[in-house]
Amino acid sequence: MPVRKLLSGLIGGMTPAGRFRHACRLLERADHSVRGFARLGQMAGSGMVAAQYQVACAYLDGIGVPRSPLEGMRWMHRAASAGHVEACFSLALMLLVDPPGQDGADSLLPTAWPEGIDAWPDPVAATHWAGQAARAGLPDAQALYGYLLATGPESVRDPEAAGIWCARAAQAGCPQGDLALAVNHLCAPDQPPGSNPGAVAALLRAAESGLPTAQYMLGLLHERGWGLSPDAAEAEKWYARAAAGGVRPAQARYGVMLLRNGRGNSRAIMAAETWLRRAALAGDREAAALLGDLHACGKAALPGDHEAVTWYRMAAEHDHAVACRMLALLYIQGRGVASDPDQARDWLQRAAVLGDVAAMTDLAATLLDRRDTPPATPAQAAAPLPDFRAMAQAGDPVAAFNLAVSLHRGVGCAADPAQAAMWMERAAEAGVVNAQYWYGRMLLAGEGISASPSQARHWLERAASHGLPEACIAAAQARLEGYGGPRDHAGALAFYHRAAEAGRGEAMFSLGAMYGGGHDVPPDRTQALHWFTRGAQAGNALAQFMLGRYLAQGLAGPVDRAQARHWLAQAVAGGVTAASAELDGMMLADDHAAP
Incomplete structure (x- = not known):
């Protein structure tokens, strides 16, 4: 009897549970994952709840089948509705985060949610599913359920029940339960942070178990003296561990502490910038604003005004009031960007709206600078x-x-x-x-x-x-x-x-004049031509006049009389009377040269 036929007969004689286990093993093997998924799909379609959960995971991870958040959610919801505990917990987690592909990376975003899903994310529905898994005895779900009861939407909050479920998860040895206990305490409006020794002890257990969020919170307690003696060294240690674990606020706080404790040490500054950059790029506006400060004040490892503009803009676009004001000042000063009073006024206006008092006074100064300019709107005209x-x-x-x-x-x-x-x-x-x-x-x-x-x-x-x-x-x-x-x-x-x-075009003209000779710097007509060209393109009439001369006489390269006439004409339009005589002379010479 052929081996394949023998194996087929053996598999056909398996119990449903045996066939399920065999399909799962196939799914785990890269060379047989497609076959494994196909068999699990048949079982899921026939109503096997465990297979429905595995099919959901396969769709979400793209194993044995193209990745599809929609199908993953649909099968997860089906398994959870049938009472599968892990599916209930997974569905709760899924409903707490944005759908995959919000950044445009996933072209398979659902246009309509599966039956039974009204929104995504949906913290209220997530609380319901976490509760089902928690009541079924899953410690991780108990921790999540307690956390949601403590910090979720008002319609689901129940601080007393939150404490009970967090304690159950912690008693089961679940680090997330310890963390949830601590969060429940810290969120309580009637208790100063750190005043509950049990919650502090639970947070320490969660941090020592390796939970980055707990490590960050423990760093906060050490830094601010909440329930613990203030200890900057311990705070820095826990922030470092949480930062390595990807906790964005920890990365920012760790960067700040490295700056504070490094006392100008170049290696400490470079390390601090590294962590602040990670936090800023992940969306931390305080970190972005601090990076802007470092570059604007020349304290960064390699300071630069362009960098300052980049980081201030990132923070300002997240409504950081001081960053809006600092970005406006860079536009006023022309540091890292071309000077632009209109942009400066817009950012000052935004900072003022966000409540920055200094921005309000800066904004008034920009209005004073434009006192002879008609106001753009009636509201501006009426504003005292x-x-x-x-x-x-x-x-x-x-x-x-x-x-x-x-x-x-x-x-x-x-x-x-x-x-x-x-x-x-x-x-x-x-x-x-x-x-x-x-x-x-x-x-x-x-x-x-x-x-x-x-x-x-x-x-x-x-x-x-x-x-x-x-x-x-x-x-x-x-x-x-x-x-x-x-x-x-x-x-x-x-x-x-x-x-x-x-x-600044006038500075470009001055550079061209200095490089052109007659000053206590080595003459360099190539540089002179470069700066006269830039000044001319920036609209400076004197630079246009000198560029016309250079091109007419070939003072720093080939003669280009057509371009020379163009720039001399521009200079004449800009009010340079000497350019008119120069242009007339060129035209007269051209007439004499004509056959």
Whole structure:
């Protein structure tokens, strides 16, 4: 008798339970999984509940059959409805998370839920199914049921029952039960965190058993002294373990503690950034905002304004008020992005709506800067400017800056140059970069204060060190002319580079002029042509004029008279009178050269 026929006869003579076990073994083998699934599918269709559960798992995992969340949910619901304990528990877990493929990775997303499923996720239905599995004696389900009774929607909450079910799971040796006990205590509104020694002991057991969420919570208790003596070293240890386990808040807290305890150590900063990045990329807005701070303040391992913009934007898009304000300031200063007052005002508006008081005052300053521009909406026209004096007198440096602007321009109050200079100095001393620039300009012009070229240069360069484009240009000019200190053409060149990289066309023109010769830096006409080209493309009329000259005369490459005429014409339109004569000369030469 052939072997295949013999095996077929033996399998055919098996009991249903034997055939089920054999099909499961086939499913586990990669080379026979399709056959195993086919046999389980037949049994599931005939009503075998255990097979229905296995078919559901196969569809969800894509074993022996193409992955399908819809079919997985349908068979899981069928098995759970028939009383399969593990299916009830699995269905509860499934209903607590978003459907697979919410990120667009799964093209088999259901357009309609299986019969009996009204929504997904559905914490109320999840509580029902967890309860069925819990009453059947499954410890993990008891822990989940207790957790949902403690923290779920109001319609299912029952703190007393939550404690009972969490205790049952814990008594059965289930770490999740210990965790649920601790969570139930921490969520209780009438008990200070950590005040229940039993809950703290349960949390410790859950953490030591390897549950990352419990490890994170234990780190919190150690850090904040909830039921335990404050212990930063223990907190850091537990945060580290939870961070390695993928707990996003733990990654953020661990990064913060590494920064705090590293005291500027470069290796600690790099490790901290690594964990903060993981948390931020997983959606932690506080971590993203902190990364923005590190880069904006130059404390990151490799600081960069573009990085600061990226992280602040990530936090701001998750409604982090301070990140919205900081992103606006970068747009104002042109750090990491081209200077854009409209973008700055939009982000300040968002920060103000989120309740950031400093953003409200910054927003007022941007409105002051645009006092001659008609308001975009009637609401903007009707909006009164806030009274900055009280906040400034209370020590708010941004309010001091805004008050100084108001007094300087006589907007919302009588102009008072001396008072404006006094408040601007206070804001500058407190580190407000825009105030440092403004105060430098006041000292240059002697507005409300005796002119002091050396002090003006000092404040302009402080503002320029933060990358404020206007300050970079003014500081470069002071160094170029030796105003308020010795001439320093190399230093001027560096400041012009910062302003140019922020998109300022006048700085691009100045770089072209410096590289073109006649300054205490090595001439480089290739660089001059590069910066004149960038300045011309940015709309600077003088750069357009010089680019036309370079192209007409071939000063840094081949002659291109057509392009030269184009840029000279642009310069003429921009008001450069010398360009008109240059253009006329070119046209006259072309006429003489014509046959």
